[in-house]
């Protein structure tokens with residue numbers, strides 16, 4: 001019997017960010033392994049015209065939850081969606097709901113965050129810092145609370161090369177930042193943002209670091225742990241391999257590469273690609289929840305959920321395997337044939353951006369105009385290149401994360417728990433994982449049918465022929481222009497022609 005699964009039985013669990021990528025997998029695993037849990041409260045806002053109930057209904061009816069419905073048929077009754085907006089005071093939770101949360105909650109998993117790299121500082125602070133502070137305040141009023149698990153990121157200290165399982169202070173206190181957001185206007189905040197974030201690449205990593213400081217400062221008597229996952233990718237094993245539902249991290253780039261939009265990137269092939277499957281993060285999170293509540297460590301423990309030091313894979317190998325998978329299972333209606341050129345040089349990268357990305361987009365838009373359609377490719381390409389430029393920071397560096405606490409936890413688990421809540425990435429076969437990831441992107445993000453593969457391959461062959469034809473035409477035009485200007489080129493050309501005629505006549 002799994003001790004961790006048994007621990008969550010009969011518990012009331014509060015999850016923020018349950019509608020997000022990680023939150024959904026966390027809920028799924030909880031219901032599947034501890035179907036006798038009492039209730040999961042999820043803080044949900046309305047979005048895209050959907051009520052909170054409609055959003056929950058959609059999640060429970062997705063493929064991800066198919067197994068859950070078999071083991072926990074009354075899952076609908078065990079999930080309680082509470083309307084909440086983490087940007088509002090008291091999260092805009094009604095008095096009755098707040099009362100219920102305060103009196104019943106046993107465990108909190110705080111996953112909600114803004115993960116956008118370009119969020120204005122004010123918004124990122126509101127969600128990643130102030131909301132965390134408010135949630136801690138709520139937690140301190142929960143008499144039955146056993147553990148508060150905060151999800152941070154391994155990149156909260158990405159300005160360092162070696163990162164230990166400790167909280168590193170930021171030069172300006174989070175409280176001062178929160179206060180200043182109240183009275184500074186947007187223009188001034190934008191102006192001081194680069195100075196505040198310092199050598200971090202974006203507001204996301206900076207505010208996640210501030211969030212950790214808030215957790216440390218406001219922890220009081222709470223039993224708290226912090227989990228720092230690296231780049232979270234599709235599921236490895238559970239509930240099935242390759243599940244993914246958003247474009248963050250590598251997923252969007254896999255689409256862009258598979259559809260032939262992105263053919264080169266400024267990336268260091270030997271840099272460690274510290275990807276971690278989302279089900280591994282969730283298994284560690286649940287194990288940490290159990291350990292924190294049962295063993296009550298004296299201080300706030302931080303757990304690095306990373307792959308690099310256990311089972312490293314680099315970007316070069318990853319790109320190669322992604323391309324190999326495109327050969328077997330190409331994406332439909334590709335713009336160009338997929339390719340993966342890695343360059344570490346900024347000038348070469350700009351050259352490839354011009355030749356391999358912008359020029360084809362301009363030519364395609366010209367074709368759209370000629371055929372009476374609205375040009376759109378240049379705009380799309382510009383957005384993609386902007387996205388890529390924001391991710392480049394993470395594909396040109398390697399980090400070392402110490403994993404003392406994570407390894408300690410692994411050794412504390414019973415063999416059964418090590419199996420059911422496996423977070424040992426040494427067992428991960430990267431080639432298999434990446435292949436399943438690409439397949440998952442095709443199935444669950446692009447919603448493409450496997451039956452369309454022969455047609456997709458045929459399309460790629462057509463693109464290859466167009467490519468050859470285009471290159472030949474380009475060569476002939478260039479050559480023709482050269483012949484008109486240079487006697488030497490003319491001589492070479494006639495020599496080649498004569499040789500060809502000579503050999504053809506023999």
Ligand SMILES: CCCCCCCCCCCCCCCCCCCCCCCCCC(=O)SCCNC(=O)CCNC(=O)[C@H](O)C(C)(C)COP(=O)(O)OP(=O)(O)OC[C@H]1O[C@@H](n2cnc3c(N)ncnc32)[C@H](O)[C@@H]1OP(=O)(O)O
Nearest residue numbers: 115116117153248249250252253257265319322340387394
């Ligand atoms: C290797 C190379 C190969 C190359 C060559 C060939 C390749 C062949 C093989 C390829 C191999 C694979 C290599 C993998 C490298 C992975 C690097 C990952 C590093 C991740 C590090 C994470 C570390 C930290 C981890 C954490 O701790 S946290 C989680 C991480 N957080 C994020 O990943 C948020 C990022 N995103 C944003 O920050 C916002 O998205 C924003 C970007 C501001 C846009 O923002 P904006 O333009 O305003 O608007 P959107 O609506 O967002 O998007 C606008 C449009 O771009 C689309 N789109 C959104 N995203 C992405 C995305 N990723 N990739 C692509 N497209 C995307 C969206 O579909 C929409 O398309 P449309 O609808 O117009 O058609």
Ligand SMILES: NC(=O)C1=CN([C@@H]2O[C@H](COP(=O)(O)OP(=O)(O)OC[C@H]3O[C@@H](n4cnc5c(N)ncnc54)[C@H](OP(=O)(O)O)[C@@H]3O)[C@@H](O)[C@H]2O)C=CC1
Nearest residue numbers: 017018019020021022085086087111112113153229231232
């Ligand atoms: N994905 C990754 O690569 C990594 C993620 N992390 C961390 O893991 C956690 C989960 O990330 P992930 O699941 O990928 O992120 P997602 O963007 O998929 O999910 C974010 C969640 O936060 C919720 N949320 C955002 N704003 C509000 C708000 N104002 N009120 C209520 N809820 C809100 C979202 O709700 P809604 O659906 O309504 O938008 C969503 O449920 C985050 O803390 C992130 O920093 C750490 C390392 C890597």
